[in-house]
Amino acid sequence: MKANNPPPAVPQRRTRRPSLQALTTAALALPGLAGAQDGLGLQTDYLFSHYREADLPGSRNVSGESSKRYQVSTHQFRAVQPFEQRSLGFDLLYETLSGASPWFVQPDADGEPVQVMSGPTIEESRVDAQLSGTSPLSDTLTATLSAGLSSEDDYRSVYGNAELEIRPGRGPLSFTASGGYARDRLEPTQGRTATSTLRDNKRTLRLNAGAAYVLNPRTLLQGNFGYQEHEGFLSDPYKAVFIVDQAGTDFDSRPEGRRGYHGLARVRHFVDWLQGALHADYRYYRDNWKIRSHNVELTWHQTLPARWRLSPGLRWYSQSQAFFYAPFFQSAPADGYLSSDYRLSPFGALSFRLDTTYNWNRWALRAGVEHYRASGSYAAGSVDVEAPSLVKYTVFSAGVAASF
């Protein structure tokens, strides 16, 4: 740049001492950040849900009358406190359950299975408390350890879990590996129906490995593989199975070991022009009780103006039966294993849910409803005889989350 005119000198005078206070006050008068922001405060979450099973229709009940089933009310509270790069979490659950439960199934005059419900209604409560801690181990590794206790009148479980998350660099790939162990003790409540045991134990081991891959800024892929193993008393001590030849019942009796695997694939994709995201999950499970199941879940998360979010979802589930399941037996099986629990029967299920969330500053409100229906006709394979007590339920939930 050519200089053709020398610039004039600016008159020098003593520089006035600037007042940071004056500038700050003027800056704070502007709309901007609401107060001092910290971002590292306590996060809390409370959720209430009410689960209600539809009455068992009279046509499926041996008594001919419809029967109430389970109702469960659950309160869940969660608090997480971050400490720089670590965090400590506490989860508390309190749940009350009441209702009648399926006891055994017997053939009616036409040989069709009808359900016999346990007579007196159960009233139970459960408390579950868990402590967890997360800490980075290195640039790429983060570990989470948790331990907890669940306690109700007839059942107690002590459990622990360890998880490792591996993020190599800032690349698109990350991995997780986890293991969990639980020891349960069962002391069935006496005085209602006869129980198959007075006290027994069960141990569970779970192992998981997964990977997540960011395909592009809008799409996340996840895969997970898991193994679970149960050992000990795995039967339901309150349930029975009707044996035609004996014109009577035997106790529900399941093998003392169960090993299963599952594979899960998940896609999350954000659609810009709709300002919404699709979550799609597929899970396959098989175990050595010969149960095979598929679970497909689709949820659409839609952003709405003024911080609302609506999430409709659809789930389809299908399972094949355990090898020792039947609604009732002609004669006692040779291997001694038998169960008429509908949860081990072949069936399919469809579930619709709708959740809504409202976010404002450090608060979030949410509410949701789910309606679930199990039926032999929803199953992937053909179901010759549907368990009479396949369940239909509705869940209402509402919760609030706050960060401090």
Add this chain to the structure above:
Amino acid sequence: MRLYQRRFTAMACPCTVQVYHQDEVDAERALEAAIAEVRRIETRYSRYRDDSIVSQINRAAGTTRRVTVDPETAALLDYAATACAESDGRFDITSGVLRRVWNLRGGIVPSREAVAELLPLIGWQLVEWQVPEIRLPLSGMELDFGGFGKEYAVDRAAGILVEYGIAHGLVDLGGDVHVVGPHADGSPWRIGIREPRDRNRAIARIALLRGAIATSGDYERAFVHEGHSYSHLLDPRSGWPVADNPASVSVLAERCLLAGTASTVAMLHGEEAERWLQALGLPWLAVGHDGGLHGSGIEDGRLAP
């Protein structure tokens, strides 16, 4: 939590918004809202748009018409008035008219007469500002929010992120940065201060967990006369570039607006820049044209190359 980011161009510079969140729907919505806010401010205070409040005010210059402004503009004008006073007139939003005769990038140095002709139109003390009405009394007077609009937009966008529940992330508009919260693992963001002679290299990296940093830079040599090097920064009081200023000044503050004003005014103090910064009291860093680094208030660990 994953990292979500958007790159875009606004206010004639490259911009980024980055957030960490568990949920991509919430993250995208926060990013969207933050960018919309930047564009709103850009539009509202743009000289180039006929419908902007700035153009309305400028069009009425020299007439008896008083323009009524909204509370946001009023607060910005009050801020500009305070900044002008605290900087002894070096920060002056009426100095935009100098653009008409100076084209520093094009290498055009105007005549003394051309500059002198504009001086009567410059001076915040001339502006008739009584909330909520403003009037520029002389025809040809102009308000220019370019000197602090970007830093204000950074703070507003960061405020929007917080409103949308973001606790980890930052807004970066052309090097003026506001950190809402650290990386998801709690580690600070490392903001690079560029080398005077190489835009692709950082001479220092400031580690920020939260807060803002703004940098005023004058990297290309303007012209040298009688031993002084003259910059691209025009002093509103003389109409001529300030001399002997650092290559860049970076200031840390709770608000980017404050950091930006401080770094700009420091540069306009020429060789007094560092003394003025020391008197102001905010953490600062000055880079000399020779690559020398001076600073204060930036603790060990917060400043690392």
